[in-house]
Amino acid sequence: xxxxxxxxxxxxxxxxxxxxxxxxxxxxxxxxxxxxxxxxxxxxxxxxxxxxxxxxxxxxxxxxxxxxxxxxxxxxxxxxxxxxxxxxxxxxxxxxxxxxxxxxxxxxxxxxxxxxxxxxxxxxxxxxxxxxxxxxxxxxxxxxxxxxxxxxxxxxxxxxxxxxxxxxxxxxxxxxxxxxxxxxxxxxxxxxxxxxxxxxxxxxxxxxxxxxxxxxxxxxxxxxxxxxxxxxxxxxxxxxxxxxxxxxxxxxxxxxxxxxxxxxxxxxxxxxxxxxxxxxxxxxxxxxxx
Amino acid sequence: xxxxxxxxxxxxxxxxxxxxxxxxxxxxxxxxxxxxxxxxxxxxxxxxxxxxxxxxxxxxxxxxxxxxxxxxxxxxxxxxxxxxxxxxxxxxxxxxxxxxxxxxxxxxxxxxxxxxxxxxxxxxxxxxxxxxxxxxxxxxxxxxxxxxxxxxxxxxxxxxxxxxxxxxxxxxxxxxxxxxxxxxxxxxxxxxxxxxxxxxxxxxxxxxxxxxxxxxx
Numbered sequence: 001x002x003x004x005x006x007x008x009x010x011x012x013x014x015x016x017x018x019x020x021x022x023x024x025x026x027x028x029x030x031x032x033x034x035x036x037x038x039x040x041x042x043x044x045x046x047x048x049x050x051x052x053x054x055x056x057x058x059x060x061x062x063x064x065x066x067x068x069x070x071x072x073x074x075x076x077x078x079x080x081x082x083x084x085x086x087x088x089x090x091x092x093x094x095x096x097x098x099x100x101x102x103x104x105x106x107x108x109x110x111x112x113x114x115x116x117x118x119x120x121x122x123x124x125x126x127x128x129x130x131x132x133x134x135x136x137x138x139x140x141x142x143x144x145x146x147x148x149x150x151x152x153x154x155x156x157x158x159x160x161x162x163x164x165x166x167x168x169x170x171x172x173x174x175x176x177x178x179x180x181x182x183x184x185x186x187x188x189x190x191x192x193x194x195x196x197x198x199x200x201x202x203x204x205x206x207x208x209x210x211x212x213x214x215x216x217x218x219x220x221x222x223x224x225x226x227x228x229x230x231x232x233x234x235x236x237x238x239x240x241x242x243x244x245x246x247x248x249x250x251x252x253x254x255x256x257x258x259x260x261x262x263x264x265x266x267x268x269x270x271x272x273x274x275x276x277x278x279x280x281x282x283x284x285x286x287x288x289x290x
Numbered sequence: 291x292x293x294x295x296x297x298x299x300x301x302x303x304x305x306x307x308x309x310x311x312x313x314x315x316x317x318x319x320x321x322x323x324x325x326x327x328x329x330x331x332x333x334x335x336x337x338x339x340x341x342x343x344x345x346x347x348x349x350x351x352x353x354x355x356x357x358x359x360x361x362x363x364x365x366x367x368x369x370x371x372x373x374x375x376x377x378x379x380x381x382x383x384x385x386x387x388x389x390x391x392x393x394x395x396x397x398x399x400x401x402x403x404x405x406x407x408x409x410x411x412x413x414x415x416x417x418x419x420x421x422x423x424x425x426x427x428x429x430x431x432x433x434x435x436x437x438x439x440x441x442x443x444x445x446x447x448x449x450x451x452x453x454x455x456x457x458x459x460x461x462x463x464x465x466x467x468x469x470x471x472x473x474x475x476x477x478x479x480x481x482x483x484x485x486x487x488x489x490x491x492x493x494x495x496x497x498x499x500x501x502x503x504x505x506x507x
Contacts, residue, residue, distance in 0.1 A: 060449075136429075
């Protein structure tokens with residue numbers, strides 16, 4: 001078995017990731033694949049990542065939502081859609097414009113200090129609870145047949161769940177919110193609790209935690225045990241993301257006491273949560289003068 | 291004279307695959323010829339010479355049988371290499387079983403794990419379309435990437451969102467770049483690809499660490 005020779009063509013090497021993600025034009029793609037014909041090193045690299053890339057391209061929407069949740073939870077400063085992200089971008093632009101004009105260094109130092117103070121004012125995960133949250137989509141199978149009364153709310157619910165099952169959580173949020181809204185005008189409809197739950201979960205998956213919590217809170221009172229149980233679990237996760245450990249304790253304790261599917265997970269997370277809370281209390285006590 | 295047969299420099303494998311599926315027999319021949327060359331390059335470093343042709347033919351057979359069922363028109367090479375990986379994984383497992391059997395007969399100590407014999411088996415599955423195990427690994431890996439390297443997470447997230455919206459490669463690429471440029475207005479396409487390449491290396495490291503850790507699930 002021969003040793004692999006490293007690729008010496010940096011351009012081809014840098015096309016590799018773009019190729020895998022399907023970003024190259026047909027011409028560039030053909031060019032790169034021609035290179036793969038000759039270069040065992042680049043071919044090896046594509047081979048090594050092939051299953052991962054294939055899996056990524058199978059459900060891009062779902063993975064993007066996961067990344068959004070992970071980065072929004074831990075690095076809100078990098079969420080460029082937020083006002084704060086915009087503030088950081090403007091500060092950076094200001095700094096760059098100063099550098100271009102060669103303004104005196106003390107001014108730059110002052111701007112840097114402002115940035116540092118702002119960073120200190122908004123720590124990424126102040127209580128250390130967000131990193132405990134586990135957000136994973138619950139699988140849902142779309143059935144072709146339906147019995148009983150079909151109305152607008154039910155139709156929107158079905159459409160929303162089809163989008164949810166396809167991993168398109170943004171579209172699911174819009175459709176499920178419509179279903180919930182239409183359902184409120186009715187005396188009762190069978191999917192009401194489920195609609196609140198999946199709307200809450202979809203909101204969570206696209207990083208809108210606060211409205212997600214409201215929906216999950218409502219669904220957690222469902223008389224349907226599986227719906228109530230799932231809702232409590234995700235309500236706890238939403239509260240962790242919102243840095244509200246006590247809000248997470250209550251549903252987790254309920255699940256640990258009487259849960260079925262989520263019982264073990266709830267036990268485990270309760271332990272982790274109590275440990276982080278104890279660490280935080282200890283750290284507070286160790287600060288001199290407190 | 292233009293015979294209509296495609297050479298690697300003229301057409302991508304995706305194009306050849308599409309033409310083959312549409313009934314172009316010359317494109318089909320060119321497609322499988324090119325795939326075979328690449329499969330041999332990969333497999334010869336991993337399997338014994340007397341098994342090489344069997345492994346490659348087995349993988350080509352599966353590609354031939356299954357690629358009509360694929361929905362995604364692009365990424366045929368990645369999918370085909372996954373098939374090859376699974377076939378090689380099965381080869382190692384068969385080899386391990388045989389060695390274990392021989393070891394039991396000779397009352398020897400336990401054999402090295404399959405992973406030490408060749409490529410990691412954590413990525414392989416029996417069915418080439420079954421990405422459930424890999425999917426679970428990748429779902430965790432991208433979240434870790436977003437946490438450990440927010441900038442890389444940001445790039446990948448924009449690309450995945452753009453892929454999710456669909457369209458041609460130029461459209462997907464341009465849309466992702468424009469989204470990234472809202473935050474980094476000076477970023478050129480070339481720099482974007484360069485940064486993406488570095489981020490890919492980070493993702494690979496994370497995946498490798500997860501593969502090595504039995505508790506990744």
